[in-house]
Amino acid sequence: MRLEARPEISRVMFVAAPFAAVAFTLCVCSLLVAWAGAPVGRAYLLLLEGGFGSRFALSEMLTRATPLILTGLAVAVAFRAKLYNIGAEGQLYAGALAAVAIGGLPASGALPLPALALFVLMFAAAMAAGALLLLGPALLKTRFGVDEVVTTLLLNFIALLFVSLLLDGPMKDPGAMGWPQSVALPAELELAKLVERSRVHTGLLIALALAVLVWIVNRFTAFGVEMRAVGANARAAAFAGMRVQTVVVKTALLSGALAGLAGCIEVAGRAGYVTLDMSPGYGYSGIVIAMLAQLNPLAVVVAAVFVAGVLVGADSMSRAIAVPTYIADVIVATSLISMLAATMLARYRLRWR
Amino acid sequence: MEPPVLTLSGITKRFGALVANDAVSLDLARGEVLGLLGENGAGKSTLVSILFGHYVADEGSITAFGVPLPSGNPAAALAAGIGMVHQHFMLADNLEVLDNILIGTEPLWQPFSRRREARAKVKDTARRFGLAVDPDARVGELSVGERQRVEILKALYRGARILILDEPTAVLTPQESRDLFATLRQLVVEGLAIIFISHKLDEVLAVSDRIAVLRAGRLVAVRAVGKTRKAELAELTVGRKVEMPVRERRVPGHAVVTMRGIGAHDARGHRLLDGIDLDVSAGEIVAVAGVAGNGQQALANLLSGTLAADEGLLRVGGHPLPADPRAWIAARVARIPEDRHAVGVVGDLPVWENAISERLRTPAFTRFGFVRRAASRAHAAALVRRFDVRGAGIDAPTRALSGGNMQKLILGRALSVGGDAAPAFILASQPTWGLDIGAVAYVHQCLLDAATAGAAVLLISEDLDEIFAIADRVGVMCHGRLSAVRPAESWTQAEIGLAMTGTEGAPHAA
Numbered sequence: 001m002r003l004e005a006r007p008e009i010s011r012v013m014f015v016a017a018p019f020a021a022v023a024f025t026l027c028v029c030s031l032l033v034a035w036a037g038a039p040v041g042r043a044y045l046l047l048l049e050g051g052f053g054s055r056f057a058l059s060e061m062l063t064r065a066t067p068l069i070l071t072g073l074a075v076a077v078a079f080r081a082k083l084y085n086i087g088a089e090g091q092l093y094a095g096a097l098a099a100v101a102i103g104g105l106p107a108s109g110a111l112p113l114p115a116l117a118l119f120v121l122m123f124a125a126a127m128a129a130g131a132l133l134l135l136g137p138a139l140l141k142t143r144f145g146v147d148e149v150v151t152t153l154l155l156n157f158i159a160l161l162f163v164s165l166l167l168d169g170p171m172k173d174p175g176a177m178g179w180p181q182s183v184a185l186p187a188e189l190e191l192a193k194l195v196e197r198s199r200v201h202t203g204l205l206i207a208l209a210l211a212v213l214v215w216i217v218n219r220f221t222a223f224g225v226e227m228r229a230v231g232a233n234a235r236a237a238a239f240a241g242m243r244v245q246t247v248v249v250k251t252a253l254l255s256g257a258l259a260g261l262a263g264c265i266e267v268a269g270r271a272g273y274v275t276l277d278m279s280p281g282y283g284y285s286g287i288v289i290a291m292l293a294q295l296n297p298l299a300v301v302v303a304a305v306f307v308a309g310v311l312v313g314a315d316s317m318s319r320a321i322a323v324p325t326y327i328a329d330v331i332v333a334t335s336l337i338s339m340l341a342a343t344m345l346a347r348y349r350l351r352w353r
Numbered sequence: 354m355e356p357p358v359l360t361l362s363g364i365t366k367r368f369g370a371l372v373a374n375d376a377v378s379l380d381l382a383r384g385e386v387l388g389l390l391g392e393n394g395a396g397k398s399t400l401v402s403i404l405f406g407h408y409v410a411d412e413g414s415i416t417a418f419g420v421p422l423p424s425g426n427p428a429a430a431l432a433a434g435i436g437m438v439h440q441h442f443m444l445a446d447n448l449e450v451l452d453n454i455l456i457g458t459e460p461l462w463q464p465f466s467r468r469r470e471a472r473a474k475v476k477d478t479a480r481r482f483g484l485a486v487d488p489d490a491r492v493g494e495l496s497v498g499e500r501q502r503v504e505i506l507k508a509l510y511r512g513a514r515i516l517i518l519d520e521p522t523a524v525l526t527p528q529e530s531r532d533l534f535a536t537l538r539q540l541v542v543e544g545l546a547i548i549f550i551s552h553k554l555d556e557v558l559a560v561s562d563r564i565a566v567l568r569a570g571r572l573v574a575v576r577a578v579g580k581t582r583k584a585e586l587a588e589l590t591v592g593r594k595v596e597m598p599v600r601e602r603r604v605p606g607h608a609v610v611t612m613r614g615i616g617a618h619d620a621r622g623h624r625l626l627d628g629i630d631l632d633v634s635a636g637e638i639v640a641v642a643g644v645a646g647n648g649q650q651a652l653a654n655l656l657s658g659t660l661a662a663d664e665g666l667l668r669v670g671g672h673p674l675p676a677d678p679r680a681w682i683a684a685r686v687a688r689i690p691e692d693r694h695a696v697g698v699v700g701d702l703p704v705w706e707n708a709i710s711e712r713l714r715t716p717a718f719t720r721f722g723f724v725r726r727a728a729s730r731a732h733a734a735a736l737v738r739r740f741d742v743r744g745a746g747i748d749a750p751t752r753a754l755s756g757g758n759m760q761k762l763i764l765g766r767a768l769s770v771g772g773d774a775a776p777a778f779i780l781a782s783q784p785t786w787g788l789d790i791g792a793v794a795y796v797h798q799c800l801l802d803a804a805t806a807g808a809a810v811l812l813i814s815e816d817l818d819e820i821f822a823i824a825d826r827v828g829v830m831c832h833g834r835l836s837a838v839r840p841a842e843s844w845t846q847a848e849i850g851l852a853m854t855g856t857e858g859a860p861h862a863a
Contacts, residue, residue, distance in 0.1 A: 239657065
């Protein structure tokens, strides 16, 4: 068995790859479902129903998809420029912390500002915090050639421990009866609900708008050309007069800001305060989503909806039959591996002789 | 007559709609050199890739030494004694030469690499075939020419009995080429069989016993060397008559590029350039000859704005320029880099984005941060038309272009560096490396026309035929130094060869 490069990569195959990957993933995971002793067909049906099958399911799925779109965008932007940002999780927490740090101020009476100004400031602070967290690894990469996979991955743990420190210390909510959670945002800083009697909030609209915006930046701006050129061939980009290091740093700022925004929107749209289990790995799922979307910002939305549906649907399914919710993590992880294989198979042909 | 050592029968290989090889049948006899001629895209590389097991033929079979060769198995090809020296080197840049040669030759369970014996054998092989390479050098730090020597050495080390050389002389001096030819003759006397792939007619005529010509995937002719001429071969490869451009006498104007005592070092302090003095005037083509790895690349980088000189004076159009490609682009310097794929274009981006990449951030192509798509695409379409870039539309990924068409695209982008204004200075580094005859003629004509139009042209080349075809003045680089730059007519082949090996004497003054 061997691989042979395909002379041209067909568009059909490129588009079909993620769907093939997902189909393959579901086949593989059905073995696990069967192993757990549940009927495979019913399990998947329940999963589908739980993720997409009712008004409640859809609203929950969209609530879950909102931060996933943003982390997916953060990763897609960075990966396109070959900046392997594995740290969206940490940047999300940094953004959430910054949002609460600004948004929680009125409670202490420290900052007498109108709500609108505070609202804008809160978003700006969250984006800046996410961006700053990725700025370090980006500068280390461009100045000293330090591998950003390592630095961004490890920064996740530092960020989470820092959050833990603050939640048990200066930012601890005195009214939370000892729970490690931050002070809450005042009601006027929270995002409005999009649909009544659900948790879907206007953050979804912000995420969708940003997906379009990132797509436009990618496709129609000079910066977009530079990002793609630097990602595909940095030497040729430099030869053509592009400032490779500047492009990488700007990309990092954009990526980090998107992930930081995910944290802010989670806080302002859903919880109202920061906890240590605020994100069930949104930053890491963002990597899966970006890969499933082939780094296309618009496809990120679709991929995020898929992943959110699986996560929400698995919760609901596990309540009905004896399959643990971990099946969702397995599905998401397997789809990443299948996607990587599918991308390779779109580029190479398998020869059995 | 003894049976052929290698028989290809009816080899057909399709890539989608493209028929890369169309029922090609060939014999190779013991003790002969078979020249394989053909333009880029004629199917030479595909054919030898099938032979070496990188590709699987759709139809046809291969027999080596009377035994059918299993298809798609490079290990079997190696075991059958087929050695391959690839055009694109198959070397691990981060390893030393010795390790590169040893990769795959030692069993994995052997606890220690037998490096001492291996080193001795490598050195012995190298000496026997005159392939000077330091076994302890890191491949990533070697020049293109040195890497190729490692490739040849690697095949010989593995005891190849059929040796396939893909464009082997592209990076050698005439003397080295002659030495290589002598080596090849020696090898065939000892019973090896050699397939020598090249697009250089003189070379193929000089080294081969028989010549097979491929065109558009078909084997169009097999000729014994005594029974053919250069003109016939040229026509067979291209399928029509080719007119090679002729240099006309021009009167040079003022000096555009002035270099005085230029020196440069790499990051580890090795000297790359040493006391370079060079003037290139408007309307003249100055060529720098030399063996790969003697500082030409540093000179090209310096004049592309990607390397800074540590000493000396460099002026372009009377002004010093910083080591920043943007400044050079702004000064209307047309730069044609040596490595098309790695430096010239971003292969994954569409043709039109590569066509404007040098001037992306200028008002002509970007407004308020947005790319002016209509203007950009119109420019790219015009460029593709004017420079006859074929094989893919402006929306296709640039890597889909063949080498010749990619070079035309780069040439077009470089020559339009000043927008409507003609370039002031053209740096052409190996502009025809690996191109077929038709594309070579085209590139040469473009450079000649540009010089006639008043551009100063510096041609860095390892191909002496090219240099004497179009250069007005010629200098030779060796060990980072540049010889006296003299009129092309005043050099003899022997003098150039001596200068290339650094035996000319002290580098010039003035």
